[in-house]
Amino acid sequence: MSSTWSNRISFSVFGESHGPAIGVCIDNMPPGESIDMDKLMQFMARRAPGRDQTATQRREKDMPQIMSGYFNGKTTGTPLCAFIANSDQHSADYLKLSKLARPGHADYTGALRYRGFSDPRGGGHFSGRLTAPLCFAGAVAGQILERRGIYVGAHIAEIHKIKDESFDPIRTTRDDIITLRGKSFPTISERRGRMMINDIKKAKEAEDSVGGVVECIAVNVPAGVGSPIFDGLENSIAQLIFGIPAVKGLEFGAGFNAAKMLGSENNDEFYVNEQGHVVTRTNFHGGILGGISSGMPITLRVAFKPTPSIARPQDTVDYSAMKNETIAIKGRHDPCVVPRAVPCVEAAVNIALLNHMLDYPNF
Amino acid sequence: MSSTWSNRISFSVFGESHGPAIGVCIDNMPPGESIDMDKLMQFMARRAPGRDQTATQRREKDMPQIMSGYFNGKTTGTPLCAFIANSDQHSADYLKLSKLARPGHADYTGALRYRGFSDPRGGGHFSGRLTAPLCFAGAVAGQILERRGIYVGAHIAEIHKIKDESFDPIRTTRDDIITLRGKSFPTISERRGRMMINDIKKAKEAEDSVGGVVECIAVNVPAGVGSPIFDGLENSIAQLIFGIPAVKGLEFGAGFNAAKMLGSENNDEFYVNEQGHVVTRTNFHGGILGGISSGMPITLRVAFKPTPSIARPQDTVDYSAMKNETIAIKGRHDPCVVPRAVPCVEAAVNIALLNHMLDYPNF
């Protein structure tokens, strides 16, 4: 299914950028879980546009309305459906573009796939706006996990060519994660963060955009969660992460660097620690072995390409007339999607983890 | 499901390294497709051990026996099931290890996940040997695709710190792919290949191992194949690729490099070419936009960690006694899995592409 992820939890995203509403229907959520609405709105606010000076100045009223599956302040276990009304859209801005394939967008591929019937306004169902329901679901999943001590956090690890410090893959704590969530531009190093902000501003002034990397960590995941081969934690996280627009790469633990290492460097030796737990001395495996959690923090990095919408003139085609054209994409576009992608990555990881935790004994 | 990938095609892998047999059951294959058995065995031989001087000297009789779904030299459309008998195994070598968690392996996580009941011999269901049925399925899928002009090929892009040249993401042809398949150590540059072979040998002598990267390309995929959000080509390929043991990273097109680029650099401008087709001037998007093929070659890179089995002594735990131990893994292990992983990556991509092609009009 195009927009349905179905494993233990089934998760259907619907809507188009300029339709009446977007939303999500989540089946098989555990019953009896409360939802802290303030916390949920804080999570979603991190994805919302207009939050910091680098982002677009559009305001979206991203207030999700829960339609089902929630009663007396708790999940019922039957499908949890939420919708977010669309508003403050300027379809006219977009309609002019509707036959020009914006480079780096899915206009052309989507039109072919759906034989010309997909809604082209603002990218339609391909819009980054569809990450709002992902964040709704991820925020709810996150609250359920946190009630069991599991915390998932992320930061901006790279923008363009500027790198933040990395998570400590052994010692990162719940508090480190909570600290990051409070930042309007979540980097570990404040100084690197400021450099990144300047770089983004510079790109914006140049009518250009920049890409980046989000690093994510999950702490306190018990060992033994996941499954081999096609249903491991990596598979599930990957399938969800590649559902976020602009993602071009994903690595776990040492990732692409592991390819440059010797076995004697990359292997994480086990030992029994003072608390009597099996742990590893290093964490190049990123907390997952054979698709199953090892008990060490789960670490991953997600590469985002630069925002494809840029004001600079670009060559393109009118795919209805099959002729060459030029396009300059005006309007309010983020010069960098990475800051707003941080909670999206967390959301995807939250959903994948909750999904597999449902099989964990006595969850 | 742990070992079942189900989308348009359903694909169930079964077996353990030292059980009676391994195999695969594939549902919803198109009917009427012939299977060239010689070609199939050539494909599988590329995965088999003992093929070149860098690999283990074990011989496995990896002759798949087709049990169903194949009649009069053609697929019937009902489930295609193949078995590969296990033989020439030395369980005794492994049994000594059975309570020691080999670092970098799934021994410990698998034992927890399956409450101590999983078959530990040779990694059991977590063994790299389970990629043989993947290759069987991928080889069949590949033959069906090639009949429609679509070719998928891969090469060893990196070993340790040595890089091969890259595929030309615009001009790579079917012939380039066929040439690579004929090589016992598939690199584009022969010289780089020899350097890699030497590096692997050096690691072996040092009782160590090395990792690497496989780059894969698919040419002549028509535009419009795939779906948005969770069922795009990237999602499907990712879910299958992370089913190959030792994979730690995956990127499409420019991948992690896209994170370092400006939008004006990374955007691939469209134009109508002399044949009247919509194409892009560059191919940083790796042939996929919004989960859907653009008609440009699909490119991806897969990072493999070094073989975790090394003869050097390593610290570890006996997880049944919860005490610290030392382990030295003797036996015939590949010092590098990457050469044998090349057809596995192709197989995963073949399956994902065939799966989505089933929805393509008039496939």
Add this chain to the structure above:
Amino acid sequence: MSSTWSNRISFSVFGESHGPAIGVCIDNMPPGESIDMDKLMQFMARRAPGRDQTATQRREKDMPQIMSGYFNGKTTGTPLCAFIANSDQHSADYLKLSKLARPGHADYTGALRYRGFSDPRGGGHFSGRLTAPLCFAGAVAGQILERRGIYVGAHIAEIHKIKDESFDPIRTTRDDIITLRGKSFPTISERRGRMMINDIKKAKEAEDSVGGVVECIAVNVPAGVGSPIFDGLENSIAQLIFGIPAVKGLEFGAGFNAAKMLGSENNDEFYVNEQGHVVTRTNFHGGILGGISSGMPITLRVAFKPTPSIARPQDTVDYSAMKNETIAIKGRHDPCVVPRAVPCVEAAVNIALLNHMLDYPNF
């Protein structure tokens, strides 16, 4: 998933009887299909309460609002989501009951399944009201099928002990189906219909209820649609039909009568008719052989139990206090669900057929 049916089409029903809204999210609908809203409302009106003198006098504003997947009067191919707002509910009537298990209802089983967290008001997610989104989806599917000449119709075949005539399993036409749809109490024989209406009234006066049978037919389904074993037309129809509350039985073709027949009676002999088509002389197989359509009309019968809500006092338990109690269910309940179930059965068959037709060549 409890409320998600996923095959070629994925179909997620959400909502509770007294929550803000109910609805449905349908993934993988074909793009470019128009929806005739008047026709859709007529379909849904047949399910709505208060339509005839036998039904409850509640009015529900069952106007579905399409939230996504529909643009310029046509389906886009991306998820089609519709909401139906709840209104005119009298929660107070129901709340008194919330700890008493209404006999024949899912109050007790649902409370156990969801550990006490399910919404008990009006049956919550178990309410018959959840058939409204089923009918929305079925009505849309039906329009797509009718555009290809396939018509699905149903009538009230039995009420209590009164039987209507049966569909002619060979000669029933599209026009017969359209005629039935125009009737407020859809029976083939008007006289039998009047007898049934009187019987329902009598039950109502006696503070009781009655059950019945719906017979359904699909004409012009081409031969070769469906799959063997677990994914046949019968399996798919069955899985959907048993999703309608109060269904207790389902039979295809001769059904339970086939069990009383000889092979020489029950076998439908094939012949080539004057138009050169392979047809059968009789149709005891109900248009399906081996899960696959034969080209003959598809016929099925669905048994509904009497409405479990009756005003007569009944023994029951308070399952929170685990003590015996008596209950008398007041309020406006249909003395018979069968008339309103007619479009629900059609809807289920429409969805199952469209689902399998997506695999039919050149659909």
Add this chain to the structure above:
Amino acid sequence: MSSTWSNRISFSVFGESHGPAIGVCIDNMPPGESIDMDKLMQFMARRAPGRDQTATQRREKDMPQIMSGYFNGKTTGTPLCAFIANSDQHSADYLKLSKLARPGHADYTGALRYRGFSDPRGGGHFSGRLTAPLCFAGAVAGQILERRGIYVGAHIAEIHKIKDESFDPIRTTRDDIITLRGKSFPTISERRGRMMINDIKKAKEAEDSVGGVVECIAVNVPAGVGSPIFDGLENSIAQLIFGIPAVKGLEFGAGFNAAKMLGSENNDEFYVNEQGHVVTRTNFHGGILGGISSGMPITLRVAFKPTPSIARPQDTVDYSAMKNETIAIKGRHDPCVVPRAVPCVEAAVNIALLNHMLDYPNF
């Protein structure tokens, strides 16, 4: 998928009647469950042909070989795959028929569905022989359930027009079930059983066949197992039951008789019994309300049509030449499939129950 049932357990049946082997691959079985091979063979022997005087005299060596997922006498939790080699087949007998559509068989519909490429020998993948792997899986599932006290049993409830007594839907015990399993012709009333046997013999002598009904019961299923709407016990059982060849109808509890009842008759009143359990006084609901078990015995009845293979000449078509022909099906065919279908029905119910029990707390 045609031959894959995937819910919590995934269950893939493969093979053709005259191919090298048939079998099944079952994913997500619980680990650590022992398999009593003698008991398993007894279960399968009940399905095997040649068991009693009414059945075909073919002998099939239906010894399943477990290929994976089973280690040290216990399930591992990874895919359990078994295959059963085919032997003693007389393809020549069948090949003559290969272009004639046997009435009541899937020859014609299967050939259309698979564009002429399906294996026609002995019905190929549509053969009743494919119920052997179903029985393997069902026997294993049954042993797991019985270890938790849950027993599933069935008997021949009707043959042609002769009825056996029915299960007591309240008081049937584990011992009643075990008694039935010991019978070569499992009826509750021995006298009725003898009448049925005579009737079957008479049909055989007349070169004809007869249909019948299997009634099944599951005792000691705890309350609260299953899910609403599309994933209830009825939906899952239905989807599996309609995977058994020749099934034309299915009813739960009072089934089609419920349609003839008043609500005041059909409603099962609840009370708290002496053991402090919530039970019902009658069991017309068949142990399932809203898709979820009530704790009462689960009862269902399955209608089977007469064996379509009969020696009498029948009209049919040669579907390759599209001309009218006559056919007389010689060879060793059961004059009634119902006795051998008894364990098949149990197997389907075992699998559906185990599947839903996996979600039951502390299973």
